Amino acid sequence: MGKEEQLLTTSIRNSINEAHKIVDKITNLSLDNTLESRDKPNPAMDEADELLEWYLTKLYREVGMLAERMQVPRTAMRIAAEFDAIKNITSVAASNFDTGLASPHLSSIGGYFESLATMTQGTEVTGLEVFRTILENTPAIIQLAGVAPEKESRVQEEVMKVLKIAFPGAEREPSISHVFKRYKPDFGVRSLMAAAEYKFADTLSEVKKSLDEIYTDMKGYAGHSDWRTFYAVIYTTDRLVNPKEIEAEFLSVGADVQWFPIVVVGNGGRKSKRPARPQAGGGAINRVNRNRSS
Incomplete structure (x- = not known):
C-alpha cells in the first residue's frame, strides 16, 4: 500500500x-x-x-x-x-x-x-496474517496428521496443535461474555483480538446450515471490545461451493465487516449410517411371527 x-x-x-x-x-x-x-x-x-x-x-x-x-x-x-x-x-x-x-x-x-x-502493512507479516494462513491451510494440516475427520471436532483438534506452536496463548473455546449470555468460539488468540469458528460440511445442505449458524454467531459475538476479528472456516469434504460465492453471500446479507469467510476442501467425510444386519434365523420379526402362529 x-x-x-x-x-x-x-x-x-x-x-x-x-x-x-x-x-x-x-x-x-x-x-x-x-x-x-x-x-x-x-x-x-x-x-x-x-x-x-x-x-x-x-x-x-x-x-x-x-x-x-x-x-x-x-x-x-x-x-x-x-x-x-x-x-x-x-x-x-x-x-x-x-x-x-x-x-x-x-x-x-x-x-x-x-x-x-x-x-x-505492506510486506510486513502480522500476527493476524499468520493466524489466517494457518486456518487457510487446514487441509494440509489434516493431511500431515494422516487423519480422515468425520466431524468438525476432529479438524479442530489438529488445527489447535499448530495454533499452539505459532501462538502459545491460543485458547480452545475462549469465553466472550455479555450481560446475560456467554459465547464460545472454537479458537481464540487474545493478543490478536481474533477468533475462529469452524463448521464441517459434507453436503451442500450442510454448507447452507453452516452459514445460518455463522450468522447467529455474528450477533452473539458482536460488540465485545476484546475480540475484533473473526474467521468463519467452512471445512468441506468436496468442492461443494465456490469460495467466491460465500464471499458474495456475506456481502449480500450485510454480514458484519469484522467477519471473514474461509472455505477449504480436505480429507474425510461423515460416517455413513448402515442399516442393521438381520440376525440369523430370520431375525426378531420372524421369531415374533412364529410365536403368534404356535
Missing part, C-alpha cells in the same frame, strides 16, 4: 490510543464524583467529553477515508451511515468486565479500523 495509507493508519492508531486514555479519565472522574457534587459544574468532565467527541469524530472521518483508499466502498458507506445515526457520540457505559467505563462508539470504529489495518 502507498505511503499515504501507512501514515493514515498510524494517525488513526494514535487517535484510538488517545481516545482510550480519555475514556479512562472519564471513568476516574465518575468515580470521584460524589452524590453531593453531581449537580455542580464539572469543568474537567466537560473538557474530557469535548476531547472524546473531537477524537471520535476524527476517527469516523479518517477510518472512512482509509476504507475508501483501500477500495472498500461498502465499509466506507457503513461507517458514514453509523456516524450519521449517532445521537450522543460521547456516551459511555459500564464495560462487560466491570473494569470501568467503555465507549461503544470507540469500540465500533476501532473494530472497523482493525479490519482494514492489516491491508496497510
Whole structure:
C-alpha cells in the first residue's frame, strides 16, 4: 500500500490510543464524583467529553477515508451511515468486565479500523496474517496428521496443535461474555483480538446450515471490545461451493465487516449410517411371527 495509507493508519492508531486514555479519565472522574457534587459544574468532565467527541469524530472521518483508499466502498458507506445515526457520540457505559467505563462508539470504529489495518502493512507479516494462513491451510494440516475427520471436532483438534506452536496463548473455546449470555468460539488468540469458528460440511445442505449458524454467531459475538476479528472456516469434504460465492453471500446479507469467510476442501467425510444386519434365523420379526402362529 502507498505511503499515504501507512501514515493514515498510524494517525488513526494514535487517535484510538488517545481516545482510550480519555475514556479512562472519564471513568476516574465518575468515580470521584460524589452524590453531593453531581449537580455542580464539572469543568474537567466537560473538557474530557469535548476531547472524546473531537477524537471520535476524527476517527469516523479518517477510518472512512482509509476504507475508501483501500477500495472498500461498502465499509466506507457503513461507517458514514453509523456516524450519521449517532445521537450522543460521547456516551459511555459500564464495560462487560466491570473494569470501568467503555465507549461503544470507540469500540465500533476501532473494530472497523482493525479490519482494514492489516491491508496497510505492506510486506510486513502480522500476527493476524499468520493466524489466517494457518486456518487457510487446514487441509494440509489434516493431511500431515494422516487423519480422515468425520466431524468438525476432529479438524479442530489438529488445527489447535499448530495454533499452539505459532501462538502459545491460543485458547480452545475462549469465553466472550455479555450481560446475560456467554459465547464460545472454537479458537481464540487474545493478543490478536481474533477468533475462529469452524463448521464441517459434507453436503451442500450442510454448507447452507453452516452459514445460518455463522450468522447467529455474528450477533452473539458482536460488540465485545476484546475480540475484533473473526474467521468463519467452512471445512468441506468436496468442492461443494465456490469460495467466491460465500464471499458474495456475506456481502449480500450485510454480514458484519469484522467477519471473514474461509472455505477449504480436505480429507474425510461423515460416517455413513448402515442399516442393521438381520440376525440369523430370520431375525426378531420372524421369531415374533412364529410365536403368534404356535
